[in-house]
Amino acid sequence: xxxxxxxxxxxxxxxxxxxxxxxxxxxxxxxxxxxxxxxxxxxxxxxxxxxxxxxxxxxxxxxxxxxxxxxxxxxxxxxxxxxxxxxxxxxxxxxxxxxxxxxxxxxxxxxxxxxxxxxxxxxxxxxxxxxxxxxxxxxxxxxxxxxxxxxxxxxxxxxxxxxxxxxxxxxxxxxxxxxxxxxxxxxx
Amino acid sequence: xxxxxxxxxxxxxxxxxxxxxxxxxxxxxxxxxxxxxxxxxxxxxxxxxxxxxxxxxxxxxxxxxxxxxxxxxxxxxxxxxxxxxxxxxxxxxxxxxxxxxxxxxxxxxxxxxxxxxxxxxxxxxxxxxxxxxxxxxxxxxxxxxxxxxxxxxxxxxxxxxx
Numbered sequence: 001x002x003x004x005x006x007x008x009x010x011x012x013x014x015x016x017x018x019x020x021x022x023x024x025x026x027x028x029x030x031x032x033x034x035x036x037x038x039x040x041x042x043x044x045x046x047x048x049x050x051x052x053x054x055x056x057x058x059x060x061x062x063x064x065x066x067x068x069x070x071x072x073x074x075x076x077x078x079x080x081x082x083x084x085x086x087x088x089x090x091x092x093x094x095x096x097x098x099x100x101x102x103x104x105x106x107x108x109x110x111x112x113x114x115x116x117x118x119x120x121x122x123x124x125x126x127x128x129x130x131x132x133x134x135x136x137x138x139x140x141x142x143x144x145x146x147x148x149x150x151x152x153x154x155x156x157x158x159x160x161x162x163x164x165x166x167x168x169x170x171x172x173x174x175x176x177x178x179x180x181x182x183x184x185x186x187x188x
Numbered sequence: 189x190x191x192x193x194x195x196x197x198x199x200x201x202x203x204x205x206x207x208x209x210x211x212x213x214x215x216x217x218x219x220x221x222x223x224x225x226x227x228x229x230x231x232x233x234x235x236x237x238x239x240x241x242x243x244x245x246x247x248x249x250x251x252x253x254x255x256x257x258x259x260x261x262x263x264x265x266x267x268x269x270x271x272x273x274x275x276x277x278x279x280x281x282x283x284x285x286x287x288x289x290x291x292x293x294x295x296x297x298x299x300x301x302x303x304x305x306x307x308x309x310x311x312x313x314x315x316x317x318x319x320x321x322x323x324x325x326x327x328x329x330x331x332x333x334x335x336x337x338x339x340x341x342x343x344x345x346x347x348x349x350x
Contacts, residue, residue, distance in 0.1 A: 045271070045275055046271040046272060046275060046276070047237065047240065047241055047267050047268040047269075047270065047271025047272045048267050048271065050237065050238065050240070050241035050268055050271065050272065051241075053238045053241035053242045053245070054241045054242070054244055054245040054248075054272065055245060056242055056245060057208075057241065057242040057243060057244060057245020057246040057247075057248070057249065057253075058245040058246075058248055058249045059245075060206070060229075060231070060242075060245070060246060060249070060251075061245065061246045061248070061249020061250055061251045062249045062250075079235075079237070079238065081233065081234040081235050081238060082238065084234055085231075085232075085233055085234065085238060085242070088232070089231055174275075175271075175275045175276055176275065176276055176277040179244075179248060179276040179277065179278075182248055183247075183248045183250075186248060186249055186250065187249075187250045
């Protein structure tokens with residue numbers, strides 16, 4: 001059984017208050033349709049695979065504010081060391097959600113390496129992270145949702161979703177302009 | 189000679205809050221000195237590209253990090269530098285251990301040294317090369333340049349720190 005990505009994002013958006021949300025690739029445009037506040041940041045035109053690291057930097061800088069990153073499985077595979085960094089420098093205010101659909105969605109759904117072989121939960125736990133959850137049903141996601149926002153982290157939630165059809169995300173504002181917007185929101 | 193205490197103090201004078209990076213032989217003693225400083229947090233990474241993204245997040249969150257890596261790691265970090273420091277317009281100061289600097293005048297050169305400055309020029313990173321303690325003002329100047337341009341600047345550390 002797999003989840004619907006858009007339904008999961010809607011549930012996240014419905015619960016979201018003043019958390020920083022960092023999206024990338026296949027979540028950037030769907031999330032923008034749900035929320036486009038100054039605390040939403042699409043890591044697009046940015047560095048490949050480093051949205052979760054960027055989010056970690058914010059979480060370290062702003063320990064009083066929850067930071068949630070919506071990472072993709074392709075991005076996660078490209079930067080697995082993030083698990084290790086997060087384990088050795090744990091942030092209670094950090095939540096990583098990995099959207100695992102087994103494909104590089106925005107380039108045409110090519111399979112990611114190791115699909116159906118690799119296990120993100122095992123890799124995260126192997127790096128030393130403890131609060132790691134693999135979610136495959138809406139009921140399980142509903143149960144976990146409050147923890148993602150409220151429970152001390154770091155937390156990693158792997159959502160097993162069906163492949164989607166998002167194209168390459170494009171934004172009117174440049175990355176620098178979006179960065180300024182977030183910086184101003186965090187430091188005003 | 190390059191004293192880790194001199195570089196360390198220069199970073200403190202600039203109000204550096206975090207040091208994100210990966211140690212090497214050139215900066216080993218500098219790393220040790222920084223790790224012993226309770227007023228500055230050292231965040232070790234296992235691949236240098238991470239350092240640029242974490243540092244960008246720290247900047248956006250109002251902190252003042254430096255990136256401390258070796259030139260080999262800089263080469264590895266190309267897309268992270270481009271996507272974070274450059275495209276986000278982060279005034280990121282980076283200290284880069286210059287492995288192989290002394291081989292540049294030799295017949296048998298360290299290829300990473302040969303690649304370092306041409307790469308930095310191609311990536312449009314302004315830089316100075318620090319070889320002795322008297323060069324320490326390069327660090328202050330790098331911060332001023334980065335802040336005045338809202339873009340990255342670098343100091344290459346060409347001598348093993350003591």
